């Protein structure tokens with residue numbers, strides 16, 4: 186587990202570095218700033234809310250959450266199960282309330298992330314520190330390797346899904362409506378809430394909260410936790426992230442077996458995973474089928490590891506992260522990335 190302070194303390198220096206190079210994505214920076222300002226206002230509006238609005242805002246956490254976990258992630262990014270049209274429409278609507286970019290773009294970035302995890306071609310490469318993996322990657326222009334990697338993958342299955350393309354066609358206006366206006370309209374229509382109070386709390390505040398719950402999978406679950414399934418893989422088993430991201434924190438398993446619809450080894454009784462429960466409930470009524478699991482592959486992997494252990498073969502060691510390497514070398518060098526040129530800059534300290 187890495188708890189280095191370096192990846193946090195260097196944020197201002199790294200920001201000014203990218204500012205000077207013109208690497209800031211101003212549109213996304215403006216959007217992210219606006220969204221956080223709306224959420225901040227929402228914090229003060231909580232006291233003005235009717236209790237129904239607070240319950241509604243709370244419920245929108247799992248509702249918009251499954252649009253990401255069950256929809257964009259497990260169904261559309263990984264094809265870990267198949268779903269009937271009404272389920273896909275429902276998940277697309279939930280996904281639009283989450284407003285994390287269209288399913289097409291989300292799944293594209295995520296497939297690139299899995300194929301090139303912890304490298305320059307990973308959109309939220311956790312080797313660049315907590316903040317970059319969490320949300321910094323959205324505030325900067327993409328690394329050229331990410332763009333190149335995206336062009337090499339096949340997304341034809343997404344282009345052939347009319348539900349995905351419907352949302353893409355209306356992006357971003359439909360998602361903006363579903364994220365901010367629709368929750369407020371429900372609150373006004375059914376319990377007479379003030380529109381703007383619901384807009385700021387059930388819309389803006391809930392949106393930014395769920396956003397950070399999702400971000401934790403890319404940051405905390407790539408930095409903190411255990412690695413029981415693949416010691417060479419940085420993604421980790423993190424129960425805290427699983428709580429916030431409704432079951433997506435079992436990330437060492439997920440990167441080892443990304444086709445597994447549960448994204449975890451065990452059942453929901455021992456690993457918090459409401460997203461798995463939701464898929465299982467849909468399967469019970471025949472709306473979902475073809476759920477894939479990684480348990481058989483893991484049984485073989487575990488047997489192989491046991492054989493190696495008895496034969497005295499040592500476990501391999503993962504590559505150190507830049508700040509860990511620095512610590513090992515006694516503060517010799519810090520490695521920064523230069524997205525516009527796609528090369529690493531090494532600075533002596």
Ligand SMILES: [Zn+2]
Pocket residue numbers: 298402403407420436440
């Ligand atoms: Zn990951």
Ligand SMILES: [Zn+2]
Pocket residue numbers: 258262263295299439443
């Ligand atoms: Zn994934």
